Amino acid sequence: MARYRQATGNSLLRAYNRAVKGIEEEKNFMACERDAGFIMPKGWPKGHGYQVFVKVCRFSQVLLDNDQESGGLLVNAKPRRKA
Numbered sequence: 001m002a003r004y005r006q007a008t009g010n011s012l013l014r015a016y017n018r019a020v021k022g023i024e025e026e027k028n029f030m031a032c033e034r035d036a037g038f039i040m041p042k043g044w045p046k047g048h049g050y051q052v053f054v055k056v057c058r059f060s061q062v063l064l065d066n067d068q069e070s071g072g073l074l075v076n077a078k079p080r081r082k083a
Contacts, residue, residue: 007037007052015054023056030075031057 005011015036022032033055040049057073064072 004038004040004049007039007050011037012052012054015052016056019054019056023058029058031055031073 015034019032019034022034023029026032033053036052036054038049038051057075059072060074060077061072063070063074063077067078070076070078
């Protein structure tokens, strides 16, 4: 049987710190995602549950002002059309 690492407040904080460090180190990354563990609800079939991730995305107020559907997140920016 597989042992699942439980998602806790501490594991979320560690995943957040690793994601921020990753996006700061790589200036060309638009987002960085890290695993924080699993939530295995009681009463669910064995091996079923949720995997928890922390995702950090670059934000731009200019993008938000120009394209509100993007939420200002550069990963959601529509590609520019070349003329």
